[in-house]
Amino acid sequence: MDIFEKCRDFDSDRMYETFGSLVYFRSLQLSTHPGEVVINGRSVVMAGSNDYLGLARDPRLAEAAIKAVRLDGTGCSGSRPLCGTRDIHEQLESACAAFLGREAAVLAPSGFQTNLLLAGLLGKDDVVLGDRDNHASLVDAVRLSGAHYHRYRRDDVARAEGLLAEAPDGAGRVIVTDGLFSMEGDLCDLPGLTALAARCQARVVVDSAHDFGLLGSTGRGAPEHFGLENQVDLVTATFSKSLGSAGGVLAGPAEVIDFVRSRARAAVFTAGMAPSVAAAALAALDIIRAEPERRVRALDVAERMHNGLRALGYDTGNSVSPIIPVSVPGQDRCLELWHRLLEAGVYANPIVAPGRPAGREMLRVSFTPLHSDTQLEQVLEAFAAAGRTTGVIPVAPPGSWTPVRVARPLSTAPSIVPPRSVTSPTAPTALR
Incomplete structure (x- = not known):
């Protein structure tokens, strides 16, 4: 058997194609705006980088x-x-x-x-x-x-x-x-x-x-x-x-x-x-x-976004870190949510097979200290609209949810938006 035979039958585009978009190996360029990248000439919020302290462009x-x-x-x-x-x-x-x-x-x-x-x-x-x-x-x-x-x-x-x-x-x-x-x-x-x-x-x-x-x-x-x-x-x-x-x-x-x-x-x-x-x-x-304040800001942002997504009805698992795993079971639904987020100007990472077992697909989301509050609000608004359109989250936010407190030194308190109340009926606009 020719060892190359398996390669001829492999088509990664067909495996992961959604709405005609290439899901993986996309070319990303730097944007002039911190916290953003350029895809096909359009600047979008990067919500998937491992640049946890925002130093890659320093x-x-x-x-x-x-x-x-x-x-x-x-x-x-x-x-x-x-x-x-x-x-x-x-x-x-x-x-x-x-x-x-x-x-x-x-x-x-x-x-x-x-x-x-x-x-x-x-x-x-x-x-x-x-x-x-x-x-x-x-x-x-x-x-x-x-x-x-x-x-x-x-x-x-x-x-x-x-x-x-x-x-x-x-x-x-x-x-x-x-x-x-x-x-x-x-x-x-x-x-x-x-x-x-x-x-x-x-x-x-x-x-x-x-x-x-x-x-x-x-x-x-x-x-x-x-x-x-x-x-x-x-x-x-x-x-x-x-x-x-x-x-x-x-x-x-x-x-x-x-x-x-x-x-x-x-x-x-x-x-x-x-x-x-x-x-x-x-x-x-x-x-x-x-500059220890970079770590403080990174953890504060992570906590804010964990709880903002949970207030919308998303499941972010057991994470206590800036890595936010947004559960979206089903490859087709996961890729559809990814596509709609990209349309709304937000880039996240879709993790499906072989990276995740079938039924445990997710979007891997993360942020940096350089993301502005406006960008974070834009991400929550995009997740709210895309999640409801795809049926990943309910139209109405849940009446209660369990807040996340990220892992941080005990002496360090959040310096920006704290976790939402578990029964808050008056969430900010992006969470409604």
């Missing part, structure tokens, strides 16, 4: 990248162990280690590749326990290593303990989890997992791709949010979300980082991160330290 990052290009060129033209290391790499690694409170750190050119570094640490006799919703890069890292992989549900730590207890004597035991889950927007049960690791003598690895720079009192992510940094052995993080750049970092004990950078295939057999990308990430890290 001129300070651009200037740092330009300076690095002038100093070190556009690429490294070699792997880090040979001729691909620049001063900016070592500066960023040191800064990340210091920020995360770890002894050392090693970079990778992408967030996905960052997690693949873990394959260099794991062996075929080791036992790895992972959340069933872990990012694909964590799953692939374990597969590449040949280690035994067992999955558990977030609400079933007891089952997880049973799986870990089955590990043979002499096997390494590791628990890997996303800190903040990229689709559902909920946090891992880090208190339960670290307690389990202590009982079973296991190491804990947290992928903070979506919580790095965003959660915790200083932005160090889920481990800081839970006050459990000392009980987490390794942290991976991504620069393409809150840091507005690209690449990622693995941070932990110096001896482990030295081993991984020297032995992991994903580190040894790849070119070093482009200097401009590293410089942009380093500049972003400085801004995160200096």
